[in-house]
């Protein structure tokens with residue numbers, strides 16, 4: 001019998017979130033570097049270098065230097081098994097980020113020291129709050145001149161409404177970063193040299209209270225640090241695990257992911273302060289990770305990660321019990337038993353086979369097209385974890401293949417991307433098979449759609465952008481949708497599962513239609529359905 005309790009205890013599964021460009025992918029890389037999972041880190045926008053960040057594997061991400069999709073990676077560090085989820089910051093891909101947060105037990109929120117709390121960080125922070133997951137703060141890019149750290153604390157507290165507890169403190173914040181002071185050990189960690197973060201950095205540890213500090217650090221810094229320490233000891237919030245777990249307190253760290261400064265001390269303390277997987281809510285109540293029944297859910301589907309194989313992977317977050325290769329599980333989507341062969345774990349695009357996995361782990365399953373987002377897999381009974389809702393898209397385009405001979409590949413590509421959750425498809429009733437409307441949360445997703453159809457399916461897309469900005473699912477309706485009193489710019493359509501929706505150009509129309517049709521309820525999100533009627 002495997003030591004399930006012991007394996008759960010050493011698991012840490014978390015997502016890195018923030019506004020675009022704060023350094024999530026860079027920090028992910030550096031954590032992998034310290035976990036020994038890579039020997040030399042690639043740089044996201046390395047100038048002449050041929051190496052790219054390990055987690056930004058998609059061609060389009062390499063070209064633009066942004067993340068357009070989340071990625072999951074695993075590494076070991078000092079006895080811990082760490083599953084890390086790098087998420088895209090751009091709001092156009094926030095649907096992916098939201099889904100990924102469902103699979104995480106905690107989040108690390110990155111803040112660019114010069115920019116402070118930015119718009120997208122606020123949104124993502126709120127999602128973490130809603131989900132009740134603990135949030136850690138890493139203030140990044142300390143190698144550059146930034147805001148005063150005390151001002152950053154006030155900004156986080158007032159803008160996000162969360163208390164922060166600095167675990168370490170920066171020395172030199174005007175682009176002259178020297179190192180960090182560790183409040184727990186009262187030691188100063190000073191950094192020297194480095195090779196722009198490709199390899200681990202050398203650090204010198206000195207006691208903050210003794211005479212060695214004066215020898216190692218210029219007098220001005222020593223004096224400033226002593227003042228800061230005094231202020232912190234009076235003003236700062238103390239660490240409190242209950243408050244962290246309740247989402248009321250965020251432990252705060254400072255560093256420079258780009259240079260590896262402060263990365264390892266962050267990792268060490270983060271792993272020690274955060275908790276292993278907790279019980280999760282399913283239809284029959286809370287399921288403990290140590291429950292002997294295996295269970296987990298699918299939160300991400302991604303095709304063509306490796307252009308040479310053209311495979312499709314479903315990402316499973318394990319919630320309870322022991323996963324074993326070739327095990328037979330009940331699949332909530334297909335409503336039947338199925339055997340899980342060839343499970344994989346990830347180092348970005350490289351993956352290796354796994355024989356066993358435990359709660360907190362994220363594994364990839366080869367998917368012949370069986371899985372849908374939100375599906376539960378379990379043994380010992382039919383279990384369902386809470387579904388992952390469909391979010392209302394805000395941009396719509398009518399799409400067709402430029403070359404009508406490519407219709408088959410076109411349908412295949414669109415079906416795939418809609419199952420991944422990247423786009424949603426709609427059709428107007430009675431308009432015929434040729435017309436297809438795709439809806440996305442952000443316009444960059446349309447670019448990704450065009451790009452991926454071309455590269456992965458060999459289809460050039462004809463795209464005609466439509467004026468709609470809102471879609472609402474029809475709940476209760478007083479009469480047939482075709483007979484509702486609509487505004488001249490509102491059109492009825494069907495979603496992928498054949499459910500009635502209305503497409504609106506503005507909020508004003510939504511209001512008017514609601515007023516003119518008593519008893520009509522419109523919904524902003526919908527449950528995911530298993531059926532793909534339109535595409536077949």
Ligand SMILES: Nc1nc2c(ncn2[C@@H]2O[C@H](COP(=O)(O)OP(=O)(O)OP(=O)(O)O)[C@@H](O)[C@H]2O)c(=O)[nH]1
Nearest residue numbers: 020021022023024025026066067089141256257258
């Ligand atoms: N000066 C400095 N630059 C950094 C640091 N960390 C990351 N960067 C740079 O900031 C830019 C953005 O880094 P990424 O890691 O791609 O940021 P991201 O948060 O993953 O961005 P998205 O995924 O697109 O939201 C890159 O050019 C990095 O080289 C740092 O500590 N200091």
Ligand SMILES: [Mg+2]
Nearest residue numbers: 024025066067
């Ligand atoms: Mg990124």
